Amino acid sequence: MNTSTPRIVFFGTPDICLPILDALSLHGYAPAAVITNPDRPVGRKHVLTPPPVKIWAQEKNIPVHQPEKLDDNFYAWYRNQSYDIALVVAYGKIIPERIIVTPVHGTLNIHYSLLPRWRGASPVESAILHGDTMTGVCIQKMVYELDAGDILSEIQVPIHDTDTTPTLRARLNTLGAHMLVDLLPRYIEGTVTPQPQSLAGMTKCTKIKKEDGCIDIHNLDHEHVWRMYRAYTPWPGIFFFDAMGKRVKITEMSYANNQCIIEKVIPEGKSEMSFEEWNKRNT
Secondary structure: OOOOOOOEEEEEOOHHHHHHHHHHHHOOOOOOEEEOOOOEEEOOOOEEEOOHHHHHHHHOOOOEEOOOOOOHHHHHHHOOOOOOEEEEEOOOOOOOHHHHOOOOOOEEEEEOOOOOOOEEOOHHHHHHHOOOOEEEEEEEEOOOOOOOOEEEEEEEEEOOOOOOHHHHHHHHHHHHHHHHHHHHHHHHHOOOOOEOOOOOOOOEEOOOOHHHHEOOOOOOOHHHHHHHHHHOOOOOOEEEEOOOOOEEEEEEEEEEOOEEEEEEEEEOOOOOEEHHHHHHHOO
16 A cells, blocks of 8 residues: 555546556555546437546545636646646646646646557557558647647557457557556656657647548458458448448458458448348448
């Protein structure tokens, strides 16, 4: 058990945060509070649903705050909390500079790429989509510029030919959790030397949009489509439009001899079927 636990505040929202939070808690670094997004309507029935980080914190009796905006009211509260350090993982909002610099030791962020490559919102998807053979995890000290902070720790990870976004992200997330609990005591003691990012090789990525998954079924760049399938699993997936203009989602695909092999699809308004069956019905 860590006997000199810093007062930590954690900013995060989706389930990707949970292994990080579990690792922090296991090693004596459970946050004093979590900041997460407000509950949102989910599914066709629009059921108001709390984010996974809120559920995790409530199960452990950790205070939860869900500001709609990180505005003056939030800042007035935040600056009086005397946090030693803030940790950010997939929070989902831009954090103002005055909030970034408020904790005694600043704010750290886990980012799933080898910065400065793939600064932005979709580093895992972008690495797969562009055929990168290596990626990694960086822990950076946040500044008010997108993913431009000094690097405190990093590790390289190979990208396998069959990796999808979930499989690759899971490996990166496990490593990120171990890296963070190893880094925290050394960083707070002042024994870590921050490394400024080089601008050489800098690339940026944006949020994935639903329409990014659209392909031309009659003119396939097979290698690129295979990367799209892996990168856009599970969302937005890849799809094409049939002769009637209806969307057909590809749910299962393989790749052999430099060829994409479409195995299963879901035509708009119908159940999943084999691509062979769909072809028979539409030719």
